[in-house]
Amino acid sequence: MSESPTVVRMGVSEARANLTEVIAKVRLLGEQVILTRRDKPQAVLVSHEFYERARTALGES
Numbered sequence: 001m002s003e004s005p006t007v008v009r010m011g012v013s014e015a016r017a018n019l020t021e022v023i024a025k026v027r028l029l030g031e032q033v034i035l036t037r038r039d040k041p042q043a044v045l046v047s048h049e050f051y052e053r054a055r056t057a058l059g060e061s
Contacts, residue, residue, distance in 0.1 A: 015035055026045055032044060
């Protein structure tokens with residue numbers, strides 16, 4: 001994935017209701033999902049591959 005990933009903001013309730021589809025987009029398309037509650041960021045959902053690269057880059061592996 002050399003292109004910048006698509007970043008999507010999504011409410012926690014919406015993500016929960018569509019979890020299978022959200023995970024598929026994260027895993028297969030490399031999307032990053034900012035999970036929000038009352039329009040405030042709560043967490044970010046990223047692929048395991050991205051997570052491992054980030055940990056390595058931060059020297060946490």
